[in-house]
Every structure is written in C-alpha cells, then in structure tokens.
Amino acid sequence: MMTNAAGGGWGLLFMAVLIPGFHHQRNDSSIQTGSNSKAQIYQPVLQPSESIPPIGMYTLRTRAGKPCIKASMGAEFIVIEKKTWYFNLDPSRVQTTGYCEKQAALMSLTLPDNAASLQFTFRKEKDVFYVTKITAHVSPLPVCQKCANKTYSGLVDHEKLFKTTDGRSFKCKSENLLLMSSVFNVKLVPLQIQAFTVPKGQYGKEVECWADFNRRVIPIVIGATVVGLILIAVLTFLFIKDRRRQGYESL
Incomplete structure (x- = not known):
C-alpha cells in the first residue's frame, strides 16, 4: 500500500513537471466555485x-x-440631475403585485432588484373609484463616473386621479x-385603467379625460367659430352692398 501511494505521488509529480497546465485538484467539498x-x-x-415609452399591459x-x-x-421616469435624464419602464421586466379589497386596492409595478417601481393606490366610494396615491422610485446607474449612487423617489398623495x-x-x-418631487417626475402616456370591477x-365603457376632450372639442369649436365669423362677414358685405344699390335708385 505504501509503495502504491508513493508511486502515485511520483507519477503526479512527473506529470506536473512535463505537462504544461496540469494542476492537481483536491476532492474537497469546502472549495467554493466562483467566489x-x-x-x-x-x-x-x-x-x-x-423616447416613446413601450406600452405595458398589467x-x-x-x-x-x-x-x-x-x-x-x-x-417614463424623468430625473433632474444637473440636466434632465429619462428612463422608460420596461414592461417585459415588470413584476405586478398588490392586493384588492372591497373599498381599497393597490397595484405595484416593480423592476428586478427593486431598481424602480410605480405604485397606485385605489379607493372606492359608493359607485365611484379613483387613484388617491401614486408613489415611485428609481435607482439608476450614476450619470457620471464620479457621481454617487442615488435613489430618486416621490409621491402624489390625497388626490382623486383618474376618477x-x-x-x-x-x-x-x-x-x-x-x-413626484423637485427632481423626479413620472409621465404616463397613454393610460387606460380600471379597478375593483x-x-x-x-375594460368597460371608456371615460375620456379632460385633456383628450379639449384636444378633440376645441378644434371643432374654433373651426365653427371661424366659419361663423366668415359667414357673418359675407352676410354683412352683401347687406351693405344691397343698401348701397338701393341708395342709387331714382325716386
């Protein structure tokens, strides 16, 4: 037994000397790989x-x-750090969590490692629902080599949004x-949301926001006003022309 062990040892030494790159590795479970x-x-x-943020379905x-x-x-997350920076929420990486109760609900959209999140708190009163609170944060890579790691966060609270x-x-x-804060904003575009029922x-029947209503109606109102003013001007011109013609007629 001693002779075999010694022979094995000399054989390993011989291979280590003659074969480049040969290393003997111990069979030891305490060695950690990738440490x-x-x-x-x-x-x-x-x-x-x-850039236009991708639309996520949640x-x-x-x-x-x-x-x-x-x-x-x-x-779109907007960070103001010396100048304005932008980050679009990637729907393919978002994890949707939250809860739903009879009069309260919460939906949280979170990126891996909690690198960014967008959270909506819903409230229901009788037959009406709305968003009463929105919180958000983002922990991006520093914008410069010597810049420190920062987390930008903020909230909009005690509101009746998207009612x-x-x-x-x-x-x-x-x-x-x-x-959200003095250095952090969130832009949602486009948006469609429904809670509780x-x-x-x-989606149920759509309720249009005021901004869309104004964009749709104001051009119509302006167009109708312009047409009305043109029509009044034409009628006034014809009326004055007709009066002048009557003034030249012999009695």
Missing part, C-alpha cells in the same frame, strides 16, 4: 433624450383568480405628468 464573481444587480440606465388578480385591476400604460364610475375604465391618450378581465 470571486459578483452577482449582477439590475440598474436602470438614464438617457439624455426622450392585470392584478384576487386570490381566487378574478381580475380586479387592469391597466395599460407607457411610463370614474365603477365598471368603467378611465382612458387618456394625452400626457399625464406627475410631479373588471368583468371577464375586459
């Missing part, structure tokens, strides 16, 4: 210019599997700019 590698942490990258269900919140939106009757959806194609997981 020098660091876990990759997801961090958003701020951009110097705006649905929150009760424990029984019944849809209780349905939302579709594009979300509509139960069973209907609030829809707005225009921009909804939320002033979502029959078969489908």
Whole structure:
C-alpha cells in the first residue's frame, strides 16, 4: 500500500513537471466555485433624450383568480440631475403585485432588484373609484463616473386621479405628468385603467379625460367659430352692398 501511494505521488509529480497546465485538484467539498464573481444587480440606465415609452399591459388578480385591476400604460421616469435624464419602464421586466379589497386596492409595478417601481393606490366610494396615491422610485446607474449612487423617489398623495364610475375604465391618450418631487417626475402616456370591477378581465365603457376632450372639442369649436365669423362677414358685405344699390335708385 505504501509503495502504491508513493508511486502515485511520483507519477503526479512527473506529470506536473512535463505537462504544461496540469494542476492537481483536491476532492474537497469546502472549495467554493466562483467566489470571486459578483452577482449582477439590475440598474436602470438614464438617457439624455426622450423616447416613446413601450406600452405595458398589467392585470392584478384576487386570490381566487378574478381580475380586479387592469391597466395599460407607457411610463417614463424623468430625473433632474444637473440636466434632465429619462428612463422608460420596461414592461417585459415588470413584476405586478398588490392586493384588492372591497373599498381599497393597490397595484405595484416593480423592476428586478427593486431598481424602480410605480405604485397606485385605489379607493372606492359608493359607485365611484379613483387613484388617491401614486408613489415611485428609481435607482439608476450614476450619470457620471464620479457621481454617487442615488435613489430618486416621490409621491402624489390625497388626490382623486383618474376618477370614474365603477365598471368603467378611465382612458387618456394625452400626457399625464406627475410631479413626484423637485427632481423626479413620472409621465404616463397613454393610460387606460380600471379597478375593483373588471368583468371577464375586459375594460368597460371608456371615460375620456379632460385633456383628450379639449384636444378633440376645441378644434371643432374654433373651426365653427371661424366659419361663423366668415359667414357673418359675407352676410354683412352683401347687406351693405344691397343698401348701397338701393341708395342709387331714382325716386
């Protein structure tokens, strides 16, 4: 037994000397592989210019599997750090969580490693629902090499946003700019949202936001006013012309 062990030892020494790159590794379970590698942490990258945010479709269900919140939106995070920076929420990375009760509900859209989040708190009063609170944060990569890591956060509280009757959806194609803090804003565009009662997981009858209503109606009103003024001018001209013609007639 001693002779075999010694022979094995001389054989390993011979191979280590003659064969480049040969290393003898102990069969020891205490050796940790990849101990020098660091876990990759997801961090958003701020951009110097705006781009159209991708639209995400989000649905929150009760424990029984019944849809209780349905939302579709594009979300843009705006950070003011010496200049204005932008980050679009990536729907493919978002995890949707929250809860639904009879008169209160919450939907949270969160990126991996809690790198960014957007949270809506809903309230229901009789047959009306609205968003009473919105919170958001983003923890991006620093915008410069010597810049420190920062988390930008803020909230909009005690509001009655996106108000509509139960069973209907609030829809707005225009921009909804939320002033979260002095250095952090969130822009939602477009937006459609419905909470508490979502029959078969489908949106109910749409309630148009004021911004969309004004964009649609104001041009019509302006156009009608212009046409009316032109018509008045033409009629006035014809009336004056007719009066002048009558003045030249012989008595």
